[in-house]
Amino acid sequence: MSPRDTEVTDQVTDVCPVRDLLDRIGSKWTVQVIEALAGRTLRFTELERAVDGVSRRVLVRTLRALERDGLLRRTVHPTVPVTVEYALTPLAAGLGGPLTALADWARTHRADMVSARRAYDAAAARPALSGDPA
């Protein structure tokens, strides 16, 4: 078997390119990693601190997935204790545009979604009443 990992999920996901991409950027830490690496190069430990909250294992998995998709470049410097640098590729830079558009939309309409949720939850709280529940 492959010596890498048993948890390889992304094998036959290419049914729809959109779903495929969403599986990537939808995974919990991917976007934060991309943001952390926007315009700069970081080493593993720096990344670990920059993303903050992510566990080692998961961070590694996230980085590997991004690297595998050609969005991330991993450079190993054979120094005394090994040094590894991570940087986004031009491909990832191109993704930045659509991603930012989505982020902007999210921020702009955040209030709408929050209030919609409130309304929905409130409606769910009163099954079949029109007057004051209390």
Added chain:
Amino acid sequence: MSPRDTEVTDQVTDVCPVRDLLDRIGSKWTVQVIEALAGRTLRFTELERAVDGVSRRVLVRTLRALERDGLLRRTVHPTVPVTVEYALTPLAAGLGGPLTALADWARTHRADMVSARRAYDAAAARPALSGDPA
């Protein structure tokens, strides 16, 4: 306890609006449901057939999540057997823009990602070799 469901995940997700949105559109069937409802109104069973592959329970959950976020409007017609219609809200229509941009990017750069994966997987297959592995 709330009579709706025990599996309410989306309670305190508002740390980051982007993550929040990605949790929504990142869930497996959301985008397909949005696509299915683009510009038209469908009933539950129609939706079930349009999305194809989704199970009842999951479809309902997807619809509820979208409705809760104000992206979907659910209309119940008190006919003999009850009739329910689903339609996107203007809010969802606005989301269509950024989402399409992302989809376009995904389609455009699909080949890049696929070849990147091939290269990555090929490299992983030969741990420390330069010649022919066979």
Added chain:
DNA sequence: CGGTATCCCTGCAGATACTG
């Protein structure tokens, strides 16, 4: 320093039977 190996736990998703 930059990972891997190992273990656990939760939640999403799938399938299906049942119901107002």
Added chain:
DNA sequence: CAGTATCTGCAGGGATACCG
């Protein structure tokens, strides 16, 4: 017709100890 109830499975994520 449009769901809910129930059970199951499994991948994603988390924590941490260990290693070259």
